[in-house]
Each structure stands twice: as C-alpha cells, then as structure tokens.
Amino acid sequence: MASLSLINICKSFGDKKVLKDLSFSIDHAEFVSIVGPSGSGKSTLFHLIGGLLQPDNGEIRMESSLINGKRGAISYMPQSSSLLPWRTILENVMLGEELLGKKDEQGALEMIAKAGLSGYEHAYPDQLSGGMKQRAAFIRSMLSPQSLICLDEPFSALDEFTRLEMQQWLLSIWEEHKRSILFVTHNIEEALYLSDRIIVLSSRPAQVKAVFTIPFARPRRESIVLTEDFLRWKKKIYNELRGMI
Amino acid sequence: MTAFRKGWRPVSAIILLFLLWEAASLLFEVPSWLLPSPSQIWQEGIAGWPDYRYHLWSTIRLTIVGFSIGTIIGIAVAICLHLLPKLRDTLYPLMILSQNVPIIVLAPLLVIWFGFGVLPKLIVITLVCFFPIAVAAMDGFKQTDADLMHYMKMAGATKGQIFRKLEWPFALPALFSGLKISATYSVMGAVISEWLGAKQGIGVYMTLASSSFRTDRVFVAIFLIMALCLIFFAFIILLERWTVRWKTKGAKNNG
Numbered sequence: 001m002a003s004l005s006l007i008n009i010c011k012s013f014g015d016k017k018v019l020k021d022l023s024f025s026i027d028h029a030e031f032v033s034i035v036g037p038s039g040s041g042k043s044t045l046f047h048l049i050g051g052l053l054q055p056d057n058g059e060i061r062m063e064s065s066l067i068n069g070k071r072g073a074i075s076y077m078p079q080s081s082s083l084l085p086w087r088t089i090l091e092n093v094m095l096g097e098e099l100l101g102k103k104d105e106q107g108a109l110e111m112i113a114k115a116g117l118s119g120y121e122h123a124y125p126d127q128l129s130g131g132m133k134q135r136a137a138f139i140r141s142m143l144s145p146q147s148l149i150c151l152d153e154p155f156s157a158l159d160e161f162t163r164l165e166m167q168q169w170l171l172s173i174w175e176e177h178k179r180s181i182l183f184v185t186h187n188i189e190e191a192l193y194l195s196d197r198i199i200v201l202s203s204r205p206a207q208v209k210a211v212f213t214i215p216f217a218r219p220r221r222e223s224i225v226l227t228e229d230f231l232r233w234k235k236k237i238y239n240e241l242r243g244m245i
Numbered sequence: 246m247t248a249f250r251k252g253w254r255p256v257s258a259i260i261l262l263f264l265l266w267e268a269a270s271l272l273f274e275v276p277s278w279l280l281p282s283p284s285q286i287w288q289e290g291i292a293g294w295p296d297y298r299y300h301l302w303s304t305i306r307l308t309i310v311g312f313s314i315g316t317i318i319g320i321a322v323a324i325c326l327h328l329l330p331k332l333r334d335t336l337y338p339l340m341i342l343s344q345n346v347p348i349i350v351l352a353p354l355l356v357i358w359f360g361f362g363v364l365p366k367l368i369v370i371t372l373v374c375f376f377p378i379a380v381a382a383m384d385g386f387k388q389t390d391a392d393l394m395h396y397m398k399m400a401g402a403t404k405g406q407i408f409r410k411l412e413w414p415f416a417l418p419a420l421f422s423g424l425k426i427s428a429t430y431s432v433m434g435a436v437i438s439e440w441l442g443a444k445q446g447i448g449v450y451m452t453l454a455s456s457s458f459r460t461d462r463v464f465v466a467i468f469l470i471m472a473l474c475l476i477f478f479a480f481i482i483l484l485e486r487w488t489v490r491w492k493t494k495g496a497k498n499n500g
C-alpha cells in the first residue's frame with residue numbers, strides 16, 4: 001500500500017496547461033525526489049498535494065483516502081525557512097503539532113539537540129544563521145504528525161558548503177526516523193545522493209518522463225558522490241533532462 | 246546609556262530655549278500677563294499644585310478611559326473589517342470621512358445630544374483615537390508575510406489559527422505605531438472635550454486661567470498637557486518593547 005498516490009492529475013491556470021495526466025506514488029519510508037525544468041509545475045504539484053489548489057481532474061490519495069483540496073494532510077517545508085520571527089526556536093518547531101492539537105515538548109527538545117541546535121531553544125530565528133534556520137524548519141516538519149513530508153527546494157538558498165553539510169545531516173536524521181519524503185530539487189547530485197527514486201518531469205505541461213530507482217546502499221556516505229557509478233547515474237539523468245531543453 | 250547619548254541634544258536645546266526666553270523677558274521687561282518668564286511659570290507650577298491637582302487627575306482618568314475605549318473599538322473594527330473584506334470596502338471610505346468632521350464643530354453638537362456628562366467627552370476621545378489604531382492594525386494585517394501565510398495554509402491551519410498565530414502577532418509592530426499616535430491624540434481629545442463644559446480637568450483650568458488673564462497658569466496647563474502626552478507616549482513605547490522584544494533580540498545579533 002502506497003503512502004501517497006497521484007492518479008491522472010491535470011491542472012491548468014487559464015489556458016496554460018501545467019500538469020497533464022500526472023501519476024506516481026510514494027511508498028512508506030521512501031525518499032523520492034522530483035527533478036524537472038524550471039516552471040514545469042513542481043511547486044504547483046505540492047500545492048495540489050497540500051490542498052491549496054484543487055486539481056482539474058484526477059485523484060490524490062493518502063493511504064486510501066481521497067485528499068483532493070484537503071489541507072493539513074502533509075507536512076511541508078518551503079524553500080524559505082518560514083519560521084515565525086516572534087516565536088523561539090522551540091515554539092517554532094512545535095508549530096506543526098500545535099496546529100493539529102498535540103504538543104510534545106520533550107520530543108522537540110531531543111530533536112533540537114540532535115540537530116545541533118542545543119542552546120538555541122529559546123533564541124529567536126533572527127539570531128540563527130541560514131543553515132540553522134533550515135535545520136529548524138526541517139525539524140518542524142519532522143515533528144509534525146503527518147506521515148509524508150514534502151520539501152520544496154529546501155537547500156537552494158544555501159551556499160554549497162552548508163548545503164553538503166545539510167544533505168548529510170538530513171540523511172542521518174531520515175535514516176533514523178524513516179518517514180516518507182517527497183523532495184523537489186534542481187540539483188541532480190543532491191537528488192542522487194539522497195533518494196531511493198528519482199522522478200523526472202517533462203517541461204510544461206508536466207508529465208512523468210522517467211523514473212529511476214537508485215541502487216546505492218544505505219546508509220550512504222558522502223564519498224559515493226566521487227564513485228564512477230554515481231557519475232554514470234548523473235550522466236544518465238542529465239541526458240534525460242537535457243533532451244527536453 | 247544609549248538613551249542618554251541620544252537624549253542630550255534635544256534636552257540641551259530645550260534648556261537653551263528656556264534660558265533665552267528667561268533672558269528676553271528680563272531684558273525687555275515683558276509684563277507677565279502678556280508672556281510670563283519660565284521662572285514665573287515654574288513658581289506658579291509649584292505653588293498652584295493644590296489648585297490644579299484634582300484637575301490634572303481628572304484629565305488623566307478621562308484620557309485613560311477614553312484611550313482604552315478607543316483602542317478596543319479601533320482594534321475590534323480592524324479585526325472585523327479584515328475578516329470581512331466586503332464590509333471593509335463598504336466602510337473604509339466612511340471611516341476616512343468620519344475623520345474629516347472637525348472635532349471642534351462636532352463636540353458642541355455632542356453636548357447638545359448627550360448633555361454635559363462624561364459620555365460626549367468619551368465619544369470625542371474615542372473618535373480621535375480609534376482611527377489611527379484601526380488603520381494601522383488593518384495595514385499590519387494586510388502586510389502579513391506571503392511565505393509565512395503560505396506555510397500556515399499548507400500546514401493545515403484554520404482561519405482562526407492563521408489569525409491568532411500569524412496575522413495578529415505580525416500586525417503588532419504596526420498596531421503600536423497607531424497606538425503611539427493615538428496616545429498623544431487622546432490627551433488633546435480629553436482637553437478639548439473639557440473645554441465644552443466640565444466641572445474639572447486641565448481644559449477647565451485652562452479656560453478659567455485665560456479668562457482671568459492668569460497667563461502663567463495657561464502656560465502651566467500647556468506644560469502639563471505636554472508632560473502628559475510624553476508620559477503616555479513613553480508608556481506605549483515601554484509596552485511595545487516588552488511585547489515585540491523578539492525584534493530587538495533578533496536584531497542585536499545581526500547588527
């Protein structure tokens with residue numbers, strides 16, 4: 001039984017067709033990345049899953065229930081960290097739980113410690129660096145009770161070095177806490193390093209162009225990005241994407 | 246320390262002004278009913294304390310009550326209009342029009358309608374107070390950060406949660422700039438409403454003083470009003486510092 005499935009999703013804005021007959025699914029505890037050209041409709045896809053938009057056609061199912069237009073069914077981490085500036089880090093990371101009515105301060109404190117943010121529990125977001133903010137935002141989505149986490153280019157605003165650090169950190173947390181993750185990125189290497197599966201979208205109107213199952217064993221070390229196997233995969237996906245431009 | 250470093254310039258300017266004023270009134274021997282010197286005003290301020298004490302107290306009470314009512318109404322109006330956009334489009338022009346009715350003209354009418362009691366006075370203060378507060382709060386609500394709003398919606402927050410946990414705290418800094426303006430307006434509103442007919446208050450003290458050519462007392466009244474305005478303003482600033490302390494704390498680290 002898949003955690004999330006999309007079946008023949010169509011969406012247009014006016015005359016502009018953005019998604020056309022898009023179908024895919026994510027299993028429990030699976031890490032799936034979506035790559036695609038800019039403007040192909042990746043964020044739109046998240047808005048549909050998040051219930052901000054209604055699909056023109058098709059079904060979005062969580063476990064087995066229909067969630068078309070239903071908000072709060074997924075946990076979400078946007079590109080900007082979107083922490084509330086008047087809340088301390090501790091209050092911020094518990095926001096997702098709070099909205100659904102159950103707070104677990106002990107769990108939140110443990111998670112903050114694991115993220116290397118000990119000592120910042122009662123600091124305000126403006127006192128943190130960009131990477132720390134993204135970490136806090138990620139903990140917030142991990143602590144939210146929904147089983148699927150959707151991340152929309154969470155690291156694209158970070159510099160290369162912080163980004164690498166964040167990817168390793170993300171993997172270590174995820175390997176320990178196994179949740180389903182849907183991850184949007186522009187970065188092929190990032191997708192390869194993190195995912196079980198990569199879904200390549202075509203340019204507008206977006207359809208699933210190719211799906212790759214990534215065979216690298218877990219837990220993954222950062223050194224795999226230098227192996228020849230990794231490079232071959234990178235070429236393969238790169239060619240798939242280049243074919244569209 | 247920073248307050249001292251920033252404050253010494255205006256304070257010394259005021260002291261200099263008073264010195265010039267004192268020197269000029271000595272030099273040109275200006276009669277005190279025309280323009281009393283600062284020292285004469287100061288003496289009257291001390292000697293007259295038992296006379297004006299209860300006037301002052303009454304004005305303070307009136308201001309606080311009026312300001313509180315104006316604030317509550319201002320915030321309530323802002324929330325209603327924010328949550329009901331159609332109502333906002335209908336009433337917003339009316340609100341602006343209401344500010345164009347001169348209070349000096351309206352006030353005597355209010356006395357005709359509601360008598361000399363406390364009600365018309367509170368209405369005057371509320372009228373001058375609620376507008377800056379309502380407009381500031383509505384602007385604050387409207388400017389809520391789009392990214393944060395987006396996150397809250399994706400996270401499944403209800404309309405009420407979005408308001409309580411996002412829009413309201415987001416609007417607080419804007420709301421406080423409205424409160425600061427209203428705090429000083431409310432003192433003026435109180436004095437004006439007392440002119441219309443009251444048994445006590447700084448406004449009454451002032452009218453009595455000017456009709457008996459006690460110019461020194463008129464100046465005492467002027468300085469009392471200024472002091473009141475300043476104190477109310479400072480109080481709001483303190484409240485603001487305490488309420489939006491996340492702002493100063495966050496900025497400390499970055500700047």
Ligand SMILES: Nc1ncnc2c1ncn2[C@@H]1O[C@H](COP(=O)(O)OP(=O)(O)OP(=O)(O)O)[C@@H](O)[C@H]1O
Nearest residue numbers: 013016018036037038039040041042043044045204
């Ligand atoms: N609310 C909207 N109304 C009209 N058009 C929209 C709306 N939202 C998105 N679009 C259009 O849909 C298309 C897909 O946008 P979307 O943001 O989903 O792309 P994306 O794949 O996330 O791009 P990027 O990789 O640059 O983030 C764009 O052409 C955009 O202009």
Ligand SMILES: [Mg+2]
Nearest residue numbers: 042043044152
């Ligand atoms: Mg996008």
